[in-house]
Amino acid sequence: MSCNTEKKVKKSIWFIICMLVIGGTLGLLTSFGIAVVVEKTSDDKFCTMCHTMQPMADAYSADVHGGNNPMGIKVNCVECHLPHDGLANYLFAKAQTGLHDFRVENFGDLDSINWEEKRKHAKHFVYDSGCMHCHVKLRDVTMSNPKAFIAHKEYFEKRTNKTCVECHNNVGHHNLGDYIKK
Amino acid sequence: MLKRLLVILAVVASGAFAASIGDVSSIKTLKVERGLTEVAKGCIECHAKETPGHVNDWKDSRHGHVGVSCIDCHSVKKDNPMAGQNCPGVKGTDTYVSMLVSPKTCGRCHPNEVHEFQQSGHARAALQIRAKASMESLMHHYEGRGNPDLQDSPEATGCMQCHGSIIEVGKDGRPTAETWPNYGIGNVYPDGGVGNCKSCHSAHKFSIAEARKPAACASCHLGPDHPDIEIYNNSMHGHIFNAEGSTWNYDSAPDAWEPGDYRAPTCATCHMSGIGDLTTTHNISRRLKWNIWAPISKTREGGYETAVKDFENGKITKGNALAGHPDGSEAARSEMEQVCKSCHVTLHTKSFFKMADKHVELYNTYAVDAKKMIDELGKKGLMKKDKWADEAFKVWYHIWHHQGRRMRQGALMGGPDYAHWHGVFELQQNIRELEAIYNRRMKTGKIEE
Numbered sequence: 030m031s032c033n034t035e036k037k038v039k040k041s042i043w044f045i046i047c048m049l050v051i052g053g054t055l056g057l058l059t060s061f062g063i064a065v066v067v068e069k070t071s072d073d074k075f076c077t078m079c080h081t082m083q084p085m086a087d088a089y090s091a092d093v094h095g096g097n098n099p100m101g102i103k104v105n106c107v108e109c110h111l112p113h114d115g116l117a118n119y120l121f122a123k124a125q126t127g128l129h130d131f132r133v134e135n136f137g138d139l140d141s142i143n144w145e146e147k148r149k150h151a152k153h154f155v156y157d158s159g160c161m162h163c164h165v166k167l168r169d170v171t172m173s174n175p176k177a178f179i180a181h182k183e184y185f186e187k188r189t190n191k192t193c194v195e196c197h198n199n200v201g202h203h204n205l206g207d208y209i210k211k
Numbered sequence: 212m213l214k215r216l217l218v219i220l221a222v223v224a225s226g227a228f229a230a231s232i233g234d235v236s237s238i239k240t241l242k243v244e245r246g247l248t249e250v251a252k253g254c255i256e257c258h259a260k261e262t263p264g265h266v267n268d269w270k271d272s273r274h275g276h277v278g279v280s281c282i283d284c285h286s287v288k289k290d291n292p293m294a295g296q297n298c299p300g301v302k303g304t305d306t307y308v309s310m311l312v313s314p315k316t317c318g319r320c321h322p323n324e325v326h327e328f329q330q331s332g333h334a335r336a337a338l339q340i341r342a343k344a345s346m347e348s349l350m351h352h353y354e355g356r357g358n359p360d361l362q363d364s365p366e367a368t369g370c371m372q373c374h375g376s377i378i379e380v381g382k383d384g385r386p387t388a389e390t391w392p393n394y395g396i397g398n399v400y401p402d403g404g405v406g407n408c409k410s411c412h413s414a415h416k417f418s419i420a421e422a423r424k425p426a427a428c429a430s431c432h433l434g435p436d437h438p439d440i441e442i443y444n445n446s447m448h449g450h451i452f453n454a455e456g457s458t459w460n461y462d463s464a465p466d467a468w469e470p471g472d473y474r475a476p477t478c479a480t481c482h483m484s485g486i487g488d489l490t491t492t493h494n495i496s497r498r499l500k501w502n503i504w505a506p507i508s509k510t511r512e513g514g515y516e517t518a519v520k521d522f523e524n525g526k527i528t529k530g531n532a533l534a535g536h537p538d539g540s541e542a543a544r545s546e547m548e549q550v551c552k553s554c555h556v557t558l559h560t561k562s563f564f565k566m567a568d569k570h571v572e573l574y575n576t577y578a579v580d581a582k583k584m585i586d587e588l589g590k591k592g593l594m595k596k597d598k599w600a601d602e603a604f605k606v607w608y609h610i611w612h613h614q615g616r617r618m619r620q621g622a623l624m625g626g627p628d629y630a631h632w633h634g635v636f637e638l639q640q641n642i643r644e645l646e647a648i649y650n651r652r653m654k655t656g657k658i659e660e
Contacts, residue, residue, distance in 0.1 A: 146525075175246070175278055176277060176278050176283065179277060180319055180320045183322050188323060189322040189326070196318070196319040198315075204290045205290060206289075207289065
């Protein structure tokens, strides 16, 4: 092998290493950026940038899930309103619902929205995978409470199609109906 | 001396026993601690004094056993349209209650029962009345005479007591007198719940045994247009039940109530129970081959009832008159035959249904002929504008709505007197009557005075 060829090989190895380092760094920075954006767009502060969401946020703040509990624990909007059965699903639903809300908020007829009517379809925008993401041990802890055990039996045995919010229809937003009316 | 003492003791004891039963108000205080919150205990203790009948029922119920108490079913969120604080016990607290309990509440623990119920014809009972202009005009215009003050009473005292109503509430969240109280099976609650579990499992005991007895169905399925309890009593099944039903066991677990617990079926056995290989269902339309209440009988090929789905989508409809088994009328019949199998040989069952089906088809020939005459008279302008004053219409109405149903239902449920004397015999008289009116009007071109 000639000296020249050896130099060429060395050069291209360095080139590959450099590209990997730069690419990796860029990738990490981008992922970091996306993670930050995903995180920053998860809570009520972001969601109320659309003003139509204010009554929902107010009712949420008054609720156990919105921080009105002895320990002050708060559950972000997306914990319930995005699916938690996989990262791809989660991100896809986030993008889809985000774009939808952006479009309606800016170009839609907001006065024509019947929020009370929308509540009847809550199961389409509150995800059981979200509930179960936090209430991981619900099945076990309700075993010893006969009332809760019976109420959840058909659900955990998968003998009903009902979702969490079909029974817990006020969860997350305390007296939401009163706030929507305002 | 000892004898005398014993006699006195026995007299006092039996007196005390007699006084303690039959008088529900004798329980003035009731302390229940087990598994209940402070609020829940408050309701029970106060209502044991205020409405002891409610608490007496409850403490005898399965709900009482598992710690489901007043508050679990009657408490609602503040923004619920039925919410109120009319009870002094909760006034000014965070607790809101409603005297109305919707199937949405029952469905929290009994989701499948409510789901199956809503797939059945029972679920359209109240909604269909609102969707039928002819029913509205019968109740308010003809029976209520259009009287602005009195026209709601026919519906409130009659129709809605079995069919149910679309319950309306006042500003205080309490139901209006025009729409409640009732025990109707198709109630529509202000929270959107449809149905009424209490029609068969009366409050506040909600007994499975009660709903398995014919009495639970008989309070509505009776009378000239659907004498189902009379047909049952006329049948051999009813004969055995009436002779010895008081000794049977009605309390077995769901899906485990089998021959042995009883010697003959009740309504619930055939239409709902998990007898033999079948599983229980609250869809009472599921095992029915025919629609035997409509003017013309068709087999039930419509799948599930649709009224509740329509209502959830904002529409009040007549629902699905041909709701039945999701796989069609033959699947329905085959399930019903499986019921019979526990006690009857196949030949018995097949032959019974063969002749009963023929009786339904025979009815159809009467109905088709009668309807043809009515339609023809209508086309020629030979029917009165006020149909309830028209002799031909009245005969036709009785043909399908009264004797025609008795004929079909009597045949399919083994009530010979209804299949025959109250049924087909009356029909052959009616059709002759109608033919006479038809011929007269066609000949003279006039409606008789």
